[in-house]
Amino acid sequence: MKTIRNSMVLLGCISLLFTACKSNHKKEIGKKKPNIIFIMSDDHAYQAISAYDDKLIQTPNIDRIAKEGMLFTNASVTNSICAPSRAVILTGKHSHINGKIDNLSPFDTTNITFPQILQKAGYQTAMFGKLHFGNNPKGFDEFKILPGQGDYYNPKFITQKGDTTITGYVTDIITDLTLDWFKNRRDTEKPFMLMYLHKAPHRSWLPAKRHYTEFTDKTFPVPATLFEDYKGREDIAGSAEMNILKHMGLQYDTKVYPEVLAELGIKDLNYYNPLARMTPEQRASWDKVYQPINDDFKQRYPQMNDSTLMLWKYQRYMQDYLGTIAAVDENVGRVLDYLDQEGLAENTMVIYTSDQGFYLGEHGWFDKRFMYEESFKTPLLIKWPNVITPGTTEEEMVQNLDFAQTFLEIAGATAPEDMQGESLVPLLKGEKEQWDRDAVYYHYYEYPAEHAVKRHYGIATKEYKLIHFYYDVDKWELYDRLKDPQELNNVINDPAYADVLSEMQEKMKAVRIKYKDSDSLSNGYINLYKEKGWIKE
Structure with a gap:
């Protein structure tokens, strides 16, 4: 009986010790500064994320972020165009304050950016993918970025050690570079802030080889306003030059070959050939799928009117645009899987967003720029284990202006007084009573x-x-x-x-x-x- 009693006491002590260790482990995790992964794609419409709307495409990996975290339904941008949006994100200041008002103006490098502050606060920082402006971003221990818009196939990258060209598909390569950094150069003694930035789905929408057939075989639902006549708004909406019928290039955008255009006597927009960087092997794979599309267009075009041409161009637009998103979703899954496998997910905030929204045929348009909904509203999904309640939907008005102060708060760093956003932390914690914004500004x-x-x-x-x-x-x-x-x-x-x-x-x-x-x-x-x-x- 005494032996049994002693054994029970021993087991009890072990149990208490285990519980104490487990409790202390949780406390240690809580003391660590959270890691941050900021994932941003270029021109990714919220309509093309199945967590928002599943009529066009399924994006199970991006959706994972919402299922494990929070989906924002009223997120927007302050200026719906690529480089200015990115400047707002980095500086936490509106375009008229940070000076990057459009794609033409240079970025004022005297601006203090949140990566610079995080770096000084002890974070290891890295950027891989598309920045869109500037070749030497401040505040990063390592970067490999595309020059300007970059290319879908065999892209060039700018690095601290010089330029390099990598053979392959850009979305896969950006992820390869990201995972290589994780595996070989991440400092495990420091928290990290990683900017993982995709070129896709920016124009001219070249999918990966593995998605050619799948997406060109699909027919997509047509938006109700595809044939809008802009009645009453002729001098505003009607004067914009981004109508799919009138302003989308047959060669550059819908991939009709120059020789087909010449044979049909069609004068097209004077853009560069988006296929020019392909190797002979890559081009052969492309032609295997896209040559029959060209042959079909050549036969059908003489009988097309404006309506049928508009519908044809819309379907070609959707096939390639959504095809590029399929690769983004797969690669986001690769990064999320790595975090899970390496035990990093528990203390890492993951954000998925776009630099702005995009028109997918609404109002007859492609592109962005307007404050109208589809380009003003941007996707935003955030997961932060042990803080955000999984599967939460948030309807408060938030903007890309808010990212910098959010990241600085969770890192325990002080935001400069001239930053103009508001930290999203109260919303992420479910403390909505601390959020008092009722309007957002756009210019x-x-x-x-x-x-x-x-x-x-x-x-x-x-x-x-x-x-x-x-x-x-x-x-x-x-x-x-x-x-x-x-x-x-x-x-x-x-x-x-x-x-x-x-x-x-x-x-x-x-x-x-x-x-x-x-x-x-x-x-x-x-x-x-x-x-x-x-x-x-």
Whole structure:
């Protein structure tokens, strides 16, 4: 009996010791600064992520982030164009403050970016993929980035040790570089901040070989507004040059071969050949699938009218655009799997987003730039184990402006006073009572320029959106986001919305003061551009 009693005491002690060790292990994890992986694709529409909408494509790996974390349904950008969006993310400041207002202007490298602050706070930092501006990003222990837009096949990369060209498909290569860093150069004694940035699905949408047949065999649902006539908005929406029928290139975008265009007597947009970097073997694989598409187009084109050509171009657009996303989703899965396998997932925040939204035929368009919903709204999915409740949906108004301060807060670093965002940490923790934002601000500048989207600024609440188009026009638009989600009915002159308009105008004034934007500042940028010859009247 005494032996049994002693054994039970021993087992009890072991159990207590195990429990104490387990408890201490949890405490140690809690004391560690969390790792951060910021995943961003270029022009990835929320409509093309199945966590938001599964009509076009299934993205099971990206969806994993939402299932294990939080899906934001009211995330937006401050300026829907590539390089300015990235500058906002890095600096935590609106375009008019950080100076990168469009793709033409240089980035002011005196700006302090959040990677610089994290690096000083003891984080190991790395960037792989597409930055889009600048060849020497500050605040990174290692980077391998695409020059400018980069290429889908056999891309060149800029590194601290010089340029290098890597044979293969860009989405796979960016992931290979990322995993190589994890396996061979990550400092296990430090927390890390990794920026894992995809080129896809940016124009001109070249899928990986493994996705050619799967996606070119598919037919996709047509958006209700594909054939919109822009009635009542002819001088704003109707003047933009991003209509699929009129402005999407047959060679560059839908991959009709130059010899086919010449045979049919079609004059096309003068863009470079997106297939030029392929090796002979890669081109042979491409031709095996795309030559029959060209042969079919050559036969059908003489009988096509505007409607049938529009539908043909839309399907070709979707086939290639979504094909590039399939590779992004697969590669995101490779990184998530690695985190799980190496025991890194538990103390790592993972963010998936895009530099802006994108039009997938809505309003007849491709591209972005407008404050209208599909380019203004951006996907945002975040997982942070032991902090975010898995499977949470968040409807609060957040922006890419908020990322910098979020990362600095979770790292225990102090954000500079001139940063303009708000940390998302209260929302991630479910403490919504600490979130008081009721409107977000937007300002687009790149006009006159490609796609001819006029300069405009505006504010959005959950219910309404007020936009002012300026420079060579003076037009105001007001939309009821709940009753008119497609934003087809401008109610700026509707008496039923007089009180709403007055309230939104007052809110607009307050928001512009808060973020230090003004008409005089806008005019200053216009005059500067005229002096530099970037605007030609």
